[in-house]
Amino acid sequence: MEPPPAMEPPTDMPPAMEPPAPSGEQNNPTPITPSAGCGKGAPPTGQLALTIRGNRAEYLVTLPPSYSTTTPSPLIFGFHGRNRTYLEFQQVDASQIQTTMGARAVMVYPQSQGGAGWNFAAEVPPSVEFFEALYTQLTENYCVDTSHVFAVGHSSGGYFADILACRFGDRLRGIGDVSGAIQERACNGNVAALLVHGPNDTVVPFAGAVAMRDFYVQRNGCSQTTTAGPVSPCVTYQGCQAGLPVAFCQHNEPTYSDGNGPTNHGWPSFASQAITNFLFSLP
Numbered sequence: 001m002e003p004p005p006a007m008e009p010p011t012d013m014p015p016a017m018e019p020p021a022p023s024g025e026q027n028n029p030t031p032i033t034p035s036a037g038c039g040k041g042a043p044p045t046g047q048l049a050l051t052i053r054g055n056r057a058e059y060l061v062t063l064p065p066s067y068s069t070t071t072p073s074p075l076i077f078g079f080h081g082r083n084r085t086y087l088e089f090q091q092v093d094a095s096q097i098q099t100t101m102g103a104r105a106v107m108v109y110p111q112s113q114g115g116a117g118w119n120f121a122a123e124v125p126p127s128v129e130f131f132e133a134l135y136t137q138l139t140e141n142y143c144v145d146t147s148h149v150f151a152v153g154h155s156s157g158g159y160f161a162d163i164l165a166c167r168f169g170d171r172l173r174g175i176g177d178v179s180g181a182i183q184e185r186a187c188n189g190n191v192a193a194l195l196v197h198g199p200n201d202t203v204v205p206f207a208g209a210v211a212m213r214d215f216y217v218q219r220n221g222c223s224q225t226t227t228a229g230p231v232s233p234c235v236t237y238q239g240c241q242a243g244l245p246v247a248f249c250q251h252n253e254p255t256y257s258d259g260n261g262p263t264n265h266g267w268p269s270f271a272s273q274a275i276t277n278f279l280f281s282l283p
Helices: 086-093 124-141 156-167 206-219 271-279
Strands: 046-052 055-062 073-079 106-110 144-154 174-178 192-197 226-228 234-237 246-250
Touching (some): 055 086, 073 086, 073 124, 073 156, 086 106, 124 144, 124 156, 156 174, 174 271, 192 271, 246 271
Parallel strands (some): 073 106, 144 174, 174 192
Antiparallel strands (some): 055 106, 226 234
16 A cells, blocks of 8 residues: 655644643542443444534544443544545554454544644644534533543654643543654653654654653653563653553554655554553553
């Protein structure tokens, strides 16, 4: 399969942002928590839309084959890369995401608001507003487990998954981040995190992923000792706070072309299975 066109130019990095003040609270492993949508009728699926700031905000919802209106399912948000769409993320860019994660969770794939991505200054406020509206929509109308809500993203969508993990650590249980980087550091709560990046990424520099890894290792109280991760080539850090593991997957797959040749910026072949194994192993 030919790799998709470039999602974000290498020199177009996000501006510095003012993060919210930290609350000092953190997530702890909790039992399954049914949402308000449990017990209601069959919810809508497919391509849907809300109105955000007067604009049509499109998204896609899929249900796992085992979906029940009375038994809560995990909920996963999937965020596309810059200059891509929610449908391209689900069907092309995030290889195998639907067959691994979508087989076991309610999936929602939103379209970015305010621009072609999620993490620039003009994009963050309406995109966060969209996330909050979708969170309300999904928890009130679908039978999901509010203790197991996750965010997964690629590139600009990876930045956004990390932004949400920082701002909504009281709602998100964990994230899976591919080719993203850290953008905010004053955070509300703690989340489990699996991070995927390659050193030969000419779009989002590898140093941003290393900084994000180090931040989560410190944030979750992990040691520098690692063991084999969910799948090769991932490693998992030891000694983290209970229920808050951190895994890092450094790879060299030539998954993406930046116009000058193959790079590591794309979604590697192991990523969906690694994220699935990691997220669904959380208590």
